[in-house]
Amino acid sequence: MKPIACHTDLPVLLPPGPALTVARGESGFGDPRRIFTPAVAIGLFAAFVISVLVNEAAAAPAAPGILAALWKWAPLIFQGFLFNLLVSVLSMAIGTVAGTALGLAQISLLPSVRGASWLTTQFFRNAPWLVLLFYCMLLLPFEIKIAGLTIPLPAWFKSVIGLSLPVMANVSEVVRGGVRSIPLAQWESAETLAFTRRQTLWMIILPQCLKRMMPPWMNLYAILTMATPLISIVGVQDSMTLTRAALSAEGRSELLVPMYLMLLGWFFLYCYPIARCTVALERRFTVKN
Amino acid sequence: MLKSLLGVGLAALAATALATGASAQTLDKIKQRGTIVVGIKNDYKPWGFLDPAGKIVGMEIDLAEDVAKRLNVKLDMVPVVASNRMEFLQQGRIDLIIATLGDTAPRRQVIGMVEPNYYAGGTNVLAPKSANLKQWTQLKDRKVCAIQGAYYNRRVTQLYGADLVAFTGIPEALNALQQGNCIAFVFDNTLIDSTLAGGDAKWASYEMPLVTEDEQAWAIAVPLPELNGAYGEFMKKVSIDWHKAGLIVSLEKKWGIKPSPYVQDMHQKHKAM
Incomplete structure (x- = not known):
């Protein structure tokens, strides 16, 4: 094997090899990844959609224009869906930044910092998301006055904050776990080479953690996206609220299932590729010890 | 322990409510910003509901528009539900409720119900x-x-x-x-x-x-401290005007609501005055 040219005298990681050995040993025949292949998943979903539609058609043969009604409301509800995605992206961004800081605080050498950040993480990680949302909606004012300047805090922004709290706690655990997963020998060798703690963390440990943290982070994002309709409960006008309003305006109970199914389909189409991608990354990064 | 914690929590809540409460005269506030913020329903056909373009329409929306026109300000509608409308009004997030709000005694302790009632x-x-x-x-x-x-x-x-x-x-x-x-x-x-x-x-x-x-009478609602102030009085006049002019009678017809005997009575009564 040709030695790899390094332009630094620091003991950095070698570039990742082309193919890492995939761990197949532990995942036996019952591994859901094998049974639940993309084709099977999409097939199941399609079967579900068709069965529901057939069921609906059978139940209400005299109700034409279900598709027409869906088509009529789709643009409006889709706007709401895009708003859900915006909320998910913003919550994820805020949660990731705050969570990374919190996660690093969890591995601090100062016991007080470590303890406080551990407590914060555990608190937000084990609180129901909806309860956190309610707290944010009720406790944050609707506008802040700073030196005569009035900054409005609209409900949707409060809900972004509310959702970013559990994300923060989960990211914090991902970061802490990621750092802890790096063999201790890496820290020790860095120390023998006279790296400071900060240098070790930023130049040696974190770059290695990054790819390990990717799959759980993406997983968290998919879960967050699917949880965003929670904000409809606290009065934010998202796709769920709009669907409900559309149903009220139509006043046809036979639309109930197809309308919600349409929304479900959009979320599925958005989240499923993320899930596939996560699985692929996990496979790529799993190595035999 | 639990009790004291609860007490502290409630005190904190009350403090937030006070800090953000509508201490300013709402009427001045509305005129100053040129907009009245009205809490309405968007899932209660035909009083307030969505059309496919995303616009909120309905009988109560027509009433809200009428209020805005009388004040010569723009109308900003905030969709509310039964569980949050009174809190929104107390916090000052909305200036007025026109959202199928039943006028009951417990609610009168919390918000200002404008009389005469516009609907029953x-x-x-x-x-x-x-x-x-x-x-x-x-x-x-x-x-x-x-x-x-x-x-x-x-x-x-x-x-x-x-x-x-x-x-x-x-x-x-x-x-x-x-x-x-x-x-x-x-x-x-x-x-x-x-x-x-x-x-x-x-x-x-x-x-x-x-x-x-x-x-059961329905009422439009203003913040409780202002019920007998300039704002409350103004809204009372508006409500009387609606009955006098028969606006609600014609709106019922427009939105296909079966005529309510209460509205008919009020129209007859105020027309005669």
Whole structure:
């Protein structure tokens, strides 16, 4: 094997090899990844959609224009869906930044910092998301006055904050776990080479953690996206609220299932590729010890 | 320990409420920013509902527009639900509620109900003819569909011992009724009338079998401290004007709501004055 040219005298990681050995040993025949292949998943979903539609058609043969009604409301509800995605992206961004800081605080050498950040993480990680949302909606004012300047805090922004709290706690655990997963020998060798703690963390440990943290982070994002309709409960006008309003305006109970199914389909189409991608990354990064 | 914690929590809540409360004169605030913020419903056809373009329309929206026109300001509508509208008004997030709000004594402790009431509806049930309902007392211990947060829920439970199954939206409740999950759907009588008169085949075997009761006035609401101030007085005049001019009578017609006897009476009474 040709030695790899390094332009630094620091003991950095070698570039990742082309193919890492995939761990197949532990995942036996019952591994859901094998049974639940993309084709099977999409097939199941399609079967579900068709069965529901057939069921609906059978139940209400005299109700034409279900598709027409869906088509009529789709643009409006889709706007709401895009708003859900915006909320998910913003919550994820805020949660990731705050969570990374919190996660690093969890591995601090100062016991007080470590303890406080551990407590914060555990608190937000084990609180129901909806309860956190309610707290944010009720406790944050609707506008802040700073030196005569009035900054409005609209409900949707409060809900972004509310959702970013559990994300923060989960990211914090991902970061802490990621750092802890790096063999201790890496820290020790860095120390023998006279790296400071900060240098070790930023130049040696974190770059290695990054790819390990990717799959759980993406997983968290998919879960967050699917949880965003929670904000409809606290009065934010998202796709769920709009669907409900559309149903009220139509006043046809036979639309109930197809309308919600349409929304479900959009979320599925958005989240499923993320899930596939996560699985692929996990496979790529799993190595035999 | 728990009690003291709770006390601290409540105090903190109260402090937040005070800090953000509507201490300023609402009328001045509205004129200053050139916009009135009205809490309305967007899921209660035909009082307030969405059209496919995303615009909110309905009878109460027409009323809100009328208020804005009289004040010569722009109208900003905030969709509310039964569980948050009073809090929004107290916090100052909205200036006015026109959202199918029943005028009840407990609510009068919290927000300012403008008199005269702009509307009144009674309570009745929509039920399949096969259920053979004749009297309210027949609802005892039977499953009855309802809408969460409706003022008549409590009465029907306490007086007649109905076992309420409350839904967030009307379509969900109607769906449950059709699937036989409940024996009847307790609702505004005017809306049941409109539903039955709509001529939809699926309601052909349904009826409104009981005597309409509990005539309940609906009110537009302002923050409680301002009920007798300039703002409250202004809204009272608006409400009288609506009855006098017969605006609500014509709006009922426009939105296909069966004429409410209360509105007719008020129109006759104020027209004569």
